[in-house]
Amino acid sequence: MKSAAIYPVEGVLLVSIQDDITDTDILDLQDELSTKISEMDAEGVVIDISALDIVDTFVGRVLAQLTAIARLLDAETFVVGMRPAVAMTLVELGMYLPENRTALNLTHALSKMRDTASE
Amino acid sequence: MAETTLANVLDVLKAESNEILTDWIEQAGEDGAKRSDLFSEREERDQAKSLLNAFRKGVKDGLKDGDFDLADDHWSDLRGVLSEITHERVERGVRPEEMAALILALKSPIIERIKERLADNPDQLVQEILLLSQAIDRFAVYTSEVFIAEREAVIERQREEMMELSTPVVELWDKVLTLPLIGTLDSLRAQEVMESLLEAIVQYQAEVCIIDITGVRTVDTQVAQHLLRTAAAVRLMGAHCIISGISPKIAQTMVQLGVDVGEVSTRSSIRSALTDALTRVGVAILPVEKVERTDK
Amino acid sequence: MKFDKAKRAASLDLATDRDVARARTVVGRIMKEQDAKVLMQTRFVTAVSEIARNAVRHGGGGTMEVYLLPGGRIGVECRDEGPGIADVEAALTDGFSTINSMGRGLGGAKRLSELFIIETMPNEGTTIRMTSRLRGGR
Numbered sequence: 001m002k003s004a005a006i007y008p009v010e011g012v013l014l015v016s017i018q019d020d021i022t023d024t025d026i027l028d029l030q031d032e033l034s035t036k037i038s039e040m041d042a043e044g045v046v047i048d049i050s051a052l053d054i055v056d057t058f059v060g061r062v063l064a065q066l067t068a069i070a071r072l073l074d075a076e077t078f079v080v081g082m083r084p085a086v087a088m089t090l091v092e093l094g095m096y097l098p099e100n101r102t103a104l105n106l107t108h109a110l111s112k113m114r115d116t117a118s119e
Numbered sequence: 120m121a122e123t124t125l126a127n128v129l130d131v132l133k134a135e136s137n138e139i140l141t142d143w144i145e146q147a148g149e150d151g152a153k154r155s156d157l158f159s160e161r162e163e164r165d166q167a168k169s170l171l172n173a174f175r176k177g178v179k180d181g182l183k184d185g186d187f188d189l190a191d192d193h194w195s196d197l198r199g200v201l202s203e204i205t206h207e208r209v210e211r212g213v214r215p216e217e218m219a220a221l222i223l224a225l226k227s228p229i230i231e232r233i234k235e236r237l238a239d240n241p242d243q244l245v246q247e248i249l250l251l252s253q254a255i256d257r258f259a260v261y262t263s264e265v266f267i268a269e270r271e272a273v274i275e276r277q278r279e280e281m282m283e284l285s286t287p288v289v290e291l292w293d294k295v296l297t298l299p300l301i302g303t304l305d306s307l308r309a310q311e312v313m314e315s316l317l318e319a320i321v322q323y324q325a326e327v328c329i330i331d332i333t334g335v336r337t338v339d340t341q342v343a344q345h346l347l348r349t350a351a352a353v354r355l356m357g358a359h360c361i362i363s364g365i366s367p368k369i370a371q372t373m374v375q376l377g378v379d380v381g382e383v384s385t386r387s388s389i390r391s392a393l394t395d396a397l398t399r400v401g402v403a404i405l406p407v408e409k410v411e412r413t414d415k
Numbered sequence: 416m417k418f419d420k421a422k423r424a425a426s427l428d429l430a431t432d433r434d435v436a437r438a439r440t441v442v443g444r445i446m447k448e449q450d451a452k453v454l455m456q457t458r459f460v461t462a463v464s465e466i467a468r469n470a471v472r473h474g475g476g477g478t479m480e481v482y483l484l485p486g487g488r489i490g491v492e493c494r495d496e497g498p499g500i501a502d503v504e505a506a507l508t509d510g511f512s513t514i515n516s517m518g519r520g521l522g523g524a525k526r527l528s529e530l531f532i533i534e535t536m537p538n539e540g541t542t543i544r545m546t547s548r549l550r551g552g553r
Contacts, residue, residue, distance in 0.1 A: 020440065023432040023468065053443055054457055056464040057520035080357060084317030085457035087355040088310070092458070093523045096351045103357040104324055314454060 004029045006036055012044040012113065013037060013075075014106060019051050026062050033066060037073045043117070045070050046109045050081025060095040067099045076101065076116070078109035124182045125247050131232040132175045140167055142228035152220035157211045166204050173197040174225075178254075187250060189257050201258060205265040215266040219259040226255050282311045288319040291393070294326040294400045299389075301334035309345035313352055320358050327396040328353050331389045333364030343373045350383035359384070359399060363392035418490050418544070421482035429467050429493070430476040438467040438479050445481055446489060451549040459547035462527040463491055465520035466543050470495040474541055487549045488529070496540035503533055 003021040006029075007014045013036055015029070037045065047063065049055065055063070067077040079100045090097070103109035132139065144167055147153045153163060173196040181193030189198065208218055230248055237244035285308075291297045296319055300312065316328060330349065332338060350360040363386040365373075370385055386392040397403060424445050427438060442463045446456040463479075470477040474495025482490040500506045507522045521543075525531040528545035535541040
């Protein structure tokens, strides 16, 4: 199984990351996602990290970068499904991911995205 | 050469085990280490007997080169029996020093006996007494270690129970949680608070959490830092955090910390926090008459 | 601090970023088998990920050994024979605050572990030993 996959859902790109993802995979993902956002003219990206046991400083940094890239391509990025222990560890590391928007799960992210669009 | 450094000790343990047992228990009684109020004569004797047997086994196999290390495999039986008996006695209310005295009382019955046997070999006598004392002292320390470990486990359990009592996360409304904090907020407690709040977010699929700090005794920069970190973690999970019960002064402290945690709201009262929280999940509190009018 | 008397639970090579992922999996599995608290597991595996990546990227690869320590603790020793760390102080300062820095995350690993010891010699390599409790507070 591939350790990351990108699915288009309702004009949004859903990215699901598996736990055994390597640094190389995640950099490949960054490339692939940037291309897809612009090809599809996606309005948003939802990155599901519920399968991740940990998020270290490298993955945290890549999440921030993905968000910045998506923003330049006019798409909003949500990180969803973060586990409690992961959130606590990131906070302890001082990584608050202020650039990312967050939601409990995909449904919440989609509805938050719609709210923003209708404002 | 004998197989164990404590050859004579081993001999008396084999030949006179019943007599040693009787003397030991008697000695323990004299040293105030016997608890006839807690254990029957029979129980005391059984416990002492199993210790003595395990001890003999350890002496036979574990002291071959004159070295003694309780962590060796040869002593695993004795370690097991020691912890079991310590556990049993502590549970019935025996104090740790009484437990240690009981173990130490084993010295004199054995020393008495090897003194007779080794009357004309003082070098060997001194050597055996030294090693025997060293071993028995170590057993006494070991029982204290077991005792302390058990106490620590009890304290840890009680602390956890208290922590659960002091961090009640309540579901106020669908998708709205509240956590009234009371007392002091040190690092350890802050971590537990964060943990139970984040777990509740998953459990209730909550979108808004109100942390009410009206009951927190002092809010210094340290506490403010903890609160901001909790709010940051709540945000990472995808929920929104409202901190209520904030005085203007605390608000200033929090701003001065200058940590950018994204969207954390602060409210002066839990009342306004509740209104805000309900609005966020699309619910409003209206007077009944108003609701009836809109029904028509 | 050495792990001489401790029980070795695993030993692995660190050559590629696939090995870094494997180090995470192995340490996570061992902690789970030891019935570690989820939070302690997450914190320590995150720290392991940082030092393993550091050995692969900056130390030219190395080895990692995992130990079960008395008192409900786990220890990890990570060795590389790379160029060593010239300024340990700076390496332990959080480098991740700026997006583009190659912050090595060592400061993060230090924060997430109970004991953290780093030995480094120019041109001889770096050894990091760190421990964590399996349960209970920090």
